[in-house]
Amino acid sequence: xxxxxxxxxxxxxxxxLITVFTSAAIIGILLYQxxxxxxxxxxWEFFTNTKWTPLYYVKNYGVLPLLAGTFxxxxxxxxxxxxxxxxxxxxxxxxxxxRFREMVKPSLEILSAIPTIVYGFFALTFVTPLLQNIFxxxxxxxxxSPGIVMGIMILPLVSSLSExxxxxxxxxxxxxxxxxxxxxxxxxxxxxxxxxxxxxAVSVILAISRAxxxxxxxAIAAGQQPQFTLNPFVPIKTATTYIVExxxxxxxxxxxxxxxxxxxxxxxxVFTFILNNISYFLKKRFQTNL
Amino acid sequence: xxxxxxxxxxxxxxxMEHALINVSMNIxxxxxxxxxxxxxxxxxxxLRLFNRMNDLIENCRVEGQILVDGQDIYNPKVxxxxxRKSIGMVFQKPNPFPKSIYxxxxxxxxxxxxxxxxxxEEKVEQSLKQAALWDEVKDKLKKSALALSGGxxxxxCIARALAVSPSVLLMDEPASAxxxxxxxxxxxxxxxxxxSYTILIVTHNMQQATRTSDKTAFFYMGELVEYDDxxxxxxxxxxxxxxxxxxxxxx
Amino acid sequence: MITLKNRPSDKTxxxxxxxxxxxxxxxxxxxxxxxxxxxxxxxxxxxxxHRLDWNxxxxxxxxxxxxxGIKSAMVGTVYIALYTSLFALPIGISAAIYLEEYAGKNxxxxxxxxxxxxxxxxxxxxxxxxxxxxFSRIMMLKxxxxxxxxxxxxxxxxxxxxxxxxxxxxxxxxxxxxxxxxxxxKWQTIWHQVLPASSGGIxxxxxxxxxxxxxxxxxLIVIGAxxxxxxxxNSIMDKFTVLPIQIFHWISQPQKAFAANAAAGIIVLLLITxxxxxxxxxxxxxWQKKIKW
Numbered sequence: 001x002x003x004x005x006x007x008x009x010x011x012x013x014x015x016x017l018i019t020v021f022t023s024a025a026i027i028g029i030l031l032y033q034x035x036x037x038x039x040x041x042x043x044w045e046f047f048t049n050t051k052w053t054p055l056y057y058v059k060n061y062g063v064l065p066l067l068a069g070t071f072x073x074x075x076x077x078x079x080x081x082x083x084x085x086x087x088x089x090x091x092x093x094x095x096x097x098x099r100f101r102e103m104v105k106p107s108l109e110i111l112s113a114i115p116t117i118v119y120g121f122f123a124l125t126f127v128t129p130l131l132q133n134i135f136x137x138x139x140x141x142x143x144x145s146p147g148i149v150m151g152i153m154i155l156p157l158v159s160s161l162s163e164x165x166x167x168x169x170x171x172x173x174x175x176x177x178x179x180x181x182x183x184x185x186x187x188x189x190x191x192x193x194x195x196x197x198x199x200x201a202v203s204v205i206l207a208i209s210r211a212x213x214x215x216x217x218x219a220i221a222a223g224q225q226p227q228f229t230l231n232p233f234v235p236i237k238t239a240t241t242y243i244v245e246x247x248x249x250x251x252x253x254x255x256x257x258x259x260x261x262x263x264x265x266x267x268x269x270v271f272t273f274i275l276n277n278i279s280y281f282l283k284k285r286f287q288t289n290l
Numbered sequence: 291x292x293x294x295x296x297x298x299x300x301x302x303x304x305x306m307e308h309a310l311i312n313v314s315m316n317i318x319x320x321x322x323x324x325x326x327x328x329x330x331x332x333x334x335x336x337l338r339l340f341n342r343m344n345d346l347i348e349n350c351r352v353e354g355q356i357l358v359d360g361q362d363i364y365n366p367k368v369x370x371x372x373x374r375k376s377i378g379m380v381f382q383k384p385n386p387f388p389k390s391i392y393x394x395x396x397x398x399x400x401x402x403x404x405x406x407x408x409x410x411e412e413k414v415e416q417s418l419k420q421a422a423l424w425d426e427v428k429d430k431l432k433k434s435a436l437a438l439s440g441g442x443x444x445x446x447c448i449a450r451a452l453a454v455s456p457s458v459l460l461m462d463e464p465a466s467a468x469x470x471x472x473x474x475x476x477x478x479x480x481x482x483x484x485x486s487y488t489i490l491i492v493t494h495n496m497q498q499a500t501r502t503s504d505k506t507a508f509f510y511m512g513e514l515v516e517y518d519d520x521x522x523x524x525x526x527x528x529x530x531x532x533x534x535x536x537x538x539x540x541x
Numbered sequence: 542m543i544t545l546k547n548r549p550s551d552k553t554x555x556x557x558x559x560x561x562x563x564x565x566x567x568x569x570x571x572x573x574x575x576x577x578x579x580x581x582x583x584x585x586x587x588x589x590x591h592r593l594d595w596n597x598x599x600x601x602x603x604x605x606x607x608x609x610g611i612k613s614a615m616v617g618t619v620y621i622a623l624y625t626s627l628f629a630l631p632i633g634i635s636a637a638i639y640l641e642e643y644a645g646k647n648x649x650x651x652x653x654x655x656x657x658x659x660x661x662x663x664x665x666x667x668x669x670x671x672x673x674x675x676f677s678r679i680m681m682l683k684x685x686x687x688x689x690x691x692x693x694x695x696x697x698x699x700x701x702x703x704x705x706x707x708x709x710x711x712x713x714x715x716x717x718x719x720x721x722x723x724x725x726x727k728w729q730t731i732w733h734q735v736l737p738a739s740s741g742g743i744x745x746x747x748x749x750x751x752x753x754x755x756x757x758x759x760x761l762i763v764i765g766a767x768x769x770x771x772x773x774x775n776s777i778m779d780k781f782t783v784l785p786i787q788i789f790h791w792i793s794q795p796q797k798a799f800a801a802n803a804a805a806g807i808i809v810l811l812l813i814t815x816x817x818x819x820x821x822x823x824x825x826x827x828w829q830k831k832i833k834w
Contacts, residue, residue, distance in 0.1 A: 008728045009643055015635035016644075019657050019702070022695050026667060029674040084570050091567035097348065106822065108574050113749075113818045115756025117785045118585070118807050121792055125800060126584045152577050159574070172385035176447070179341055180454055181375035181553075182401040183560035190401065195388050206662070213664025215759035216785075220792055240666050240759070247669075247763045253678070265670050269663065276662035280655060359544075369549035371557060376544075403552035 030269055033262030040256050046263065052226035052237075054260045055246070061260065063267060065226035069236035070268075073147045073218050074211040076232060080151025081207055085158025086200065092159070093166035094174075094188045105160065112156040120220030123149035128221060141223030141235035150217050154207045161206065165199025165286070166192055198286040205279040209272045215240035239264050293357075294319035294458070294488045295340070300354035302335050302344060309335045311512045313354075317505070322480060322489045324499035324520065327509035328535065333492050336509065337460050340490070341377040342370050358458065375402065378451030378487075379460040383467045384443035386435035386450075391427050394435045394446055398454035413453050421449035422479050441472025448479065459483065461491040465498065477502050496536055500524055508532045585811070589804025597805055602769045602787075606798030611806050613770045614787035617686070618755060618813075620774060621783055624690035625697065625754050630747060632694075633701030640702070641709040642731055661699035668696045669763025677764050684765035685778045692760050697750040704746025708739040741828025745821045752817040756810065758785035784810045 038046070041061045049062025088108070092101045128145040132138050169192050177187040193200065223235025224245055237245070243261050251258055295317040302310035310332045317323050325333040338344045339356055342363065356363050363373055375398070386394050395414045404410060414431075418424040423445040427438070435446055444464060451459060461480070465473040480489060480502045493499050499506050500520055507517040508531075516523060516532045527533045549557075600610025644650040672692030682688045712735050720730040736743075767780050768790040774781045784806060791803035 005726055005728050009639075012635045012639035012643060015632045016639045016653060018632055019636060019653065019660060019698060022671070022698070023656050023660060025675055026663065026671050029671060030667075033674075084573065087567045087570040088574060091564070091571050095564050095567060096571075104571060104575070107578070108571075110815075110818070111574065111578055113752060113814055114581070115758070115785055115810060115814060117756070117758045117788050117792075118581070118811065121788070121803055121807060122581050122584060124792065125588065125804075126580070152574075155574055170385070172381055172383060173387060175343065175346075176379075176381060176385045176387070176450070177397070177401070178346065179343060179374055179379040179381075180398040180401065180451070181371045181373070182398075183371060183556050185560040185563050186401045186556060190397070191387050209662050213662075213666070215664070215666045216789065219759075220789070240664065243666050243670070244759055244762050247765065248768075262670065265667055269667055272662055272664055273659060276659050277655070279662075280658045369553060369557075371553050372549045401556070403556070 026269065030262055030266040033259045034266045037256065037259035037263045040259075041263075050228040052242075054257050059256075062228075063239075063264060065228040066237060066239040066242055066264060067267070068228050068230065069143065069218075069222065069226065069238040070212055070240070072143045072230055072232060072236060073150060073214075073222060073238055074208060076144060076147025077150035077154055077211045077214075078204075078207060080148050081154040081158050082204055084151070085155050085203070085207075086162055088155075088159040089162035089166055089200075090188050090193070093163050094184055094192065105163070108156045108159060110156075111152065112160075114153070116153065116214065116216040117220070119149050119153050120146070120217045123217055123221035135233060138233040139223070139235055141221065141225075142233050143222055143236050144232040146217045146221035147232065149221070150211055150214055153214070153217070154210055157210060158203050158207050161203035162196075162200045165196040165203070168199065169195045196286075198282045202279045202283045202286065205275050205282070209275040209279070212275070213240065213268065213272050215244055219244045239268050292319070293317065294321075294359065296355075296357040296360075297339070298355040298357070300336075300339060300352070300356060302332075302339070302353075303351040304347065305349045309512055310339075313514045315507060315514060315517055317488065317490070319488050320484055320486070321504040322484055322491060322502055324503035324506045325490065325492045325509060326494075326496065326499050326506060326535070327515075329494075331509040332512040333507075333509045334462055335512075337462055337490055337492050340458060340460055341374045341379055343379070345370065375454050376456050377458045377460065378454065378456035380444070380447050380451055380462065380464045382463040384440055384447055386438070386443050386446050388434070388436055390432045391435050391438070391446060392431040395449050395453050398450060402454065417449040417453040418446075420452050420483065421445045422475065422482075423449055439472070441468050441475060444468060444472065444476060445479065448476075452483075457488060459487045459489045461489065463492050463494060466494060473498070496524070496538075508535060510535070582811075585804050585807050589801055589806075589808050592801040592805035593808055597802075598809075601771050601773065602782075606791075606794075606796060606802050609791075609799075609802055611784060611787055611809060613773050614782050614784045614806070615809070616773045617766075617770075617781040618783045620686050620777075620781065621690050621693065621761075622751060622755055624686060624777065625693040626747070626751055628691060628694035629697050629701055629750070629754075633698050633747075633750075634705050634743065636698075637702045637705035637709060638731060638736075641706050642727070642735070657699050657702055661703065665696060665757055666759040666763060668692055669760030671695065672760060672764045682778070684767065684780055686774060686781045687777045688764050689761055689766060689781060689783075692764055693754045693757060696757065696760060697754050700750040700753065701746060704749065705739075705743050708742025708746065709735060711742060712738045741824055745825040745828070748817050748821040748824070752814050752821070755783075755817070756785060756814060758783075758789055761786055762789070784813075 045061055046063050049060055050064050051060035051062050052065045053060045092105060123146045127149055128140060131145055173191050173195060174187055177191045218238045219241040222238060222241065224237055225235040226237040227234060242264055246261055293316045297313060297315045300310060300313045313336060325336060327333050335344065344350045344352060352364060387397065392414055395417050396410050399410050399413055415424065418427065423442060426442060435443065438446060465476045477498065483489060491502065503520045506520040506523045508515045510531055516527060516529050524536055597610045599612050600608060601613045603609040640653060672688055676682050676688040676691050677684060716734055716738060717730055720734045761783060766786050767782050768786055770782050788803050788806040791799040
C-alpha cells in the first residue's frame with residue numbers, strides 16, 4: 001500500500017520533470033548550434049551588420065534587418081492592441097452592465113482562438129488592399145497590414161487580462177471615490193487603474209512577447225525582404241519569418257546557413273524569455289499585493 | 291432649530307426585494323444620529339439614500355421624498371456628483387487609496403478640478419487636523435497610506451471625506467474593524483466633529499450608540515421601528531422589539 | 542447648508558461630459574473588436590464558401606487549384622490531434638497533480654513553476670527547432686507524424702498543466718478531508734474524489750489546448766511537414782501535412798483560384814476550432830453549474 005503511493009508520487013514527479021528537460025533541450029540545442037555559428041561568424045558582425053543575406057552568393061550575417069522587422073510589426077500591433085484593449089477592459093469592468101460584459105467578453109475571446117494562419121490570410125487578402133486605397137504608395141507586402149491584424153489577434157489577451165486586473169480592485173475603493181462626487185471616468189483613471197497597474201503591465205508585456213514570437217501572420221503578409229528600415233509601407237522580414245522561410249525551401253544540415261536559424265532562434269528566445277520572466281514576477285507581486 | 295434632513299415615506303426596492311419600507315424621519319443640524327438594528331434590517335440602505343450610493347446598484351428603485359436643507363435630492367434635476375460632494379461618507383472597513391497620505395486627502399479636491407497647490411496643501415492640513423491625525427502623519431505625508439495602522443487609516447478616510455467640506459457625514463460602522471483604542475479615538479472625533487457637521491452613524495455596537503449619539507433610530511426588517519432621543523430609547527423603549535434588541539435577546 | 546443648484550458648476554459639467562464621451566467612445570472600441578471579427582468571417586466566407594464541396598473535402602493535393610482538396614491534410618490533422626493528446630494528456634495531468642497535490646512550498650517547486658510559465662511563452666517556432674533537432678534528427682524519426690505530434694505535445698504541455706491546476710485548485714479542501722477521514726490514502730483521495738470532481742475543468746482545458754495544437758503551423762513547417770502530398774498517411778511513421786500547412790501553401794500561390802482554396806480550407810479549420818471551443822465553453826458552463834461549493 002505504502003509502496004504504491006511512493007511509486008505514484010515518483011511517476012508524477014518524473015512527468016513534471018519533463019517540463020524541465022524541455023527547457024533544457026531548447027536551451028541546449030540553441031546554444032550548441034549558436035556556439036558553432038559564432039565560431040564561423042563574428043558576434044560583432046551579427047549584431048552590427050545591417051545586411052542579412054546568408055543564403056546568397058555574397059553572404060552577410062547582420063541580424064539587425066530581421067530585428068528591425070520584428071520591432072516594427074510588434075510596435076504597430078501594440079499601437080492597435082494596447083489602447084484599444086485597455087479601453088475595452090475599462091468599459092467592460094467599470095461601465096458595462098453585467099449582462100453585456102458576460103456576453104461580450106467570451107465573444108472577444110473568440111478572436112484569440114482563431115488560428116494565426118487565418119489572420120495571415122485576412123491581412124493579405126483584405127486589410128492590405130483596403131489600406132492600399134488609403135496609402136497608394138504601399139507595397140503588397142508591408143509591415144503595416146500584418147501589424148494591425150496582429151494587434152487584433154492580441155486584443156483579447158490585453159482586454160481580458162487587464163479586465164481581470166481591474167475587476168480584482170476592491171469595490172470599496174471605487175465606492176470611496178464615487179462617494180466623493182467623482183465621476184466613473186475620474187474613478188477609473190485616478191483610482192482603479194493605478195491600483196491595477198502591475199496587472200495591466202503583465203498583460204502588455206505578454207502582448208509584446210506574443211507579438212515578437214508571432215510567425216504566420218508576418219510570414220504571409222509582411223514579405224520576405226530583410227530591410228533595415230522602419231518604413232511600414234515596404235516589404236520587410238521578421239526573425240520568425242526567416243526561420244519559417246528557410247524551412248520552406250531545401251537546406252543542408254550543419255552548414256553555416258543552417259546554423260543561422262538557430263542564432264536567430266536564440267535571439268528570439270532570449271528576448272521572450274526576459275519578457276516572460278518580468279511578467280511572471282509582476283504577476284506574483286500583483287497577487288500578493290491585492 | 292430647522293430640520294437639516296427630512297425623509298418622507300422612503301421606500302427602496304432591490305429588484306423584487308423591498309429593502310426599506312415607508313420610512314419617515316427628521317434630523318436636526320449638528321446632531322449625531324445612530325442607526326441600529328440587526329444585519330439586513332435596512333440601516334445601511336437608509337444611510338446610502340443620502341448620497342444616492344444606492345443608484346450604483348443595478349435595478350435598485352427609490353420612492354418617496356428625501357430633503358436635505360429643504361431640497362429634494364432625488365429631483366431629476368439634481369446633479370448626483372454635486373450632491374455627493376456635499377455629503378461625505380466613511381465606510382465600514384478603512385479603504386484608503388493605494389497612494390500617499392497627502393494624495394488621499396487631496397483626491398476629493400483634485401477630482402473637483404482644484405489645481406491651486408497652496409489651497410490644496412492648506413485644506414489637507416486642516417482636514418488632517420480635524421480628523422486628529424495631523425500630528426501623527428505630518429512628517430510622512432508622502433508615504434503610502436497603506437503603511438498606516440487600521441485606526442489611522444480610518445481617520446485618514448475621515449479626513450479625506452472632510453476635505454471637500456461636506457455638511458453631512460455618513461458613517462457606515464466606522465469602527466467595526468478597529469481595536470478598542472482606535473475605536474475610542476474615532477468616537478472622540480465624532481463628538482468633536484458634531485459642532486460643524488450633521489452626522490449619521492450606522493453601528494452594531496449599542497454602547498457606541500449611547501456614547502456618541504443624540505438620537506437613535508432602530509430598524510427592523512426594513513422598517514423604522516422606533517426613533518427617539520438616545521437616552522429615552524435605551525432606557526425606556528416604547529416597543530418590545532426595541533427592548534429585545536437592545537437587551538441582546540436577538541440579532 | 543448644501544446648495545443643490547439646478548445648474549451644476551461648470552467643472553462638474555465638464556467632468557460629467559468627459560465621463561459620457563469616454564463611455565460612448567469605449568463602447569465603440571468594444572464594438573470595433575466584434576466588428577472586425579464579423580468582417581474576418583465575412584471575408585473568408587465570401588471568398589471560400591463557393592469552393593467548399595464534396596470534391597474539395599475528398600481530393601488530395603494537385604497542381605490545379607480546381608482539382609486540389611484537403612483530404613490528406615484532414616487525415617493528417619486528425620492523426621496529429623490524436624497522437625498529440627495521447628502524449629500530452631497523461632504527462633500534463635500528472636505534472637499538474639504533482640504540483641498541486643504533492644509538491645511542497647520550496648525553491649525547487651518555485652523553479653518548476655517559473656519554468657512552466659516560461660515554456661508557455663516560448664514562441665511556437667522555437668518548439669519547431671526543438672522538434673527538428675531532438676525528434677527528427679537525434680532520434681531519427683524524420684518528418685513523420687510521430688515527430689509532429691511529439692513536438693506539439695511539448696508545445697501544449699504548459700497549457701494543459703496550467704488549466705488542470707486551476708481545475709484541481711477549485712476542489713475544496715473539505716472534500717479531501719472527508720476522504721482522508723474515511724481512511725483513504727492520498728492517491729486514493731486524488732483518484733476517487735479530486736479528479737472526478739475537477740474533470741469538467743480539466744476537459745475544458747484539454748480541449749482548448751487541442752484546439753491550439755490543431756491551428757499551429759510554424760513548428761510543423763520547421764520540422765519539415767510536406768506541403769504537397771498525393772497519398773493519405775496511414776502509419777505514425779509516414780510523412781504528413783495538416784490543414785494549416787495546406788492553407789499556407791495555397792496562400793503562397795500567386796493564382797487567384799488558390800486563394801479560394803485557402804479560404805475554403807480556412808472555413809473547415811475554423812469550423813473545427815469553433816466546434817472545439819464551443820464544446821469547451823459548454824463543458825465549463827455545465828461544470829460551474831454542477832458544483833456549488
